[in-house]
Amino acid sequence: MIRFILYALLIWFLYNLVFRFIIPVYKTTRQMKKKFREMHEQMRQEQFQGHDQQAAQKSPTVASGEDYIDFEEIK
Numbered sequence: 001m002i003r004f005i006l007y008a009l010l011i012w013f014l015y016n017l018v019f020r021f022i023i024p025v026y027k028t029t030r031q032m033k034k035k036f037r038e039m040h041e042q043m044r045q046e047q048f049q050g051h052d053q054q055a056a057q058k059s060p061t062v063a064s065g066e067d068y069i070d071f072e073e074i075k
Helices: 002-057
Strands: none
Touching: none
16 A cells, blocks of 8 residues: 555656656757757857858948048147
């Protein structure tokens, strides 16, 4: 009789351990890994787009005469 109660308690404990601790932790870690991958990919895309924009801004531009500002040196 005591053996049956001990087995029942052991099964109950293992059931609670698996379904209330191990499975939720597994799901949470899987979701976090997915979010980190998405965030990393988004940052890579933003960085790649930033390089394209910087390259476009660094392209040589033709300066017109109106852009020149004359200044005098003050001593």
